[in-house]
Amino acid sequence: MDAERQERATETIPLFPLQTVLLPGATLPLHLFEPRYRQLVVDLLTGAVPDRRFGIVAIRTSAVREVEHVEHVHGIGCAALLGESERLPDGRFDIVTRGERRFRVLEIHVSRAPYLVGRIEWVDDAPLPPAAAHAVHGLRRAALAAHTAYCEAAWHRDTWAAPEPGIEPGALSYLLAADCLLPLADRQELLEETHPLRRLRMVSRMLRREAGFLSKLRAVPAPPPELIQLGLPASLN
The missing domain is CATH 1.10.1200 (Non-ribosomal Peptide Synthetase Peptidyl Carrier Protein; Chain A)
Structure with a gap:
């Protein structure tokens, strides 16, 4: 693939690594307290990040304390569309996101913005024969x-x-x-x-x-911990 085709085929979006997986069509509430992800919500709301869209990717292992490289996350993530949002008095945000479209993470950049940014390509289903x-x-x-x-x-x-x-x-x-x-x-x-x-x-x-x-x-499942405390340090970023 030449450089021009590669440029057309990929996009750059903010990335939010989590210890959970967002699926297309699913709803995921998030509590954001870290300054860099507070800034992400502000950028989504003001249009600095277009289309109110960012990417959620699952961290490969809890041993990773800070995501810096592609190898730290699963290769396929899901775009999240920002829905409802509430800014709390101390600056934290409660937001609701909805899974949209899958993508493959090609590169992760740690210094282009206050939050992680990734170069991605979209992944669609194969057509049914x-x-x-x-x-x-x-x-x-x-x-x-x-x-x-x-x-x-x-x-x-x-x-x-x-x-x-x-x-x-x-x-x-x-x-x-x-x-x-x-x-x-x-x-x-x-x-x-x-x-x-x-x-x-x-x-x-x-x-x-x-x-x-x-x-x-003869028991019912408890909510997974990542849905209870998504804003705590276990989310890493």
């Missing part, structure tokens, strides 16, 4: 059944609902996963999978596994 159409119905039914089994084991009946019909397979797989407390490794694997039907099969398997654990333990 016409021959795969006959498999969609069975995979969708299996995934929805797995989602129901998980939710019945994990949540009170009035706190969840089945997805609306007609959602295309790629989006459905993320929607089902976002409704459940899957481990980070599972969520990252789903994020990286670019074949919609394979991802739907993966989420079906994961949800049935988790539903089985919950039924045997």
Whole structure:
């Protein structure tokens, strides 16, 4: 690829490394207290960062205390769109983000802005071949059944609902996963999978596994710690 094509194919966006995975279509609340990420929210709100968009990437290991290189994070992240925001009296922010589109991290820059900045390329799903159409119905039914089994084991009946019909397979797989407390490794694997039907099969398997654990333990899952204390030092940045 020549330099001109490479320039067109990549973008530069702010990056927020976390010990969690944001999935396309999922909602993620964040509590931001570090000055550099307070500044990021200000830049998003004022338009200094366009489109109210930044990238969330999962940190590879808790041993990393400061993200400085591509090797410190998983290679595939998800763009987050800033939704609601509230500035607290001491300058901290509570914000709500929504996952949009996946990207691959190509470079990380630590000195271009007060916060991390990455050069990224967008990652889209592979198109479904016409021959795969006959498999969609069975995979969708299996995934929805797995989602129901998980939710019945994990949540009170009035706190969840089945997805609306007609959602295309790629989006459905993320929607089902976002409704459940899957481990980070599972969520990252789903994020990286670019074949919609394979991802739907993966989420079906994961949800049935988790539903089985919950039924045997006769316990409900606790919220993952990264969703309780996203603004604490464990988020690293």
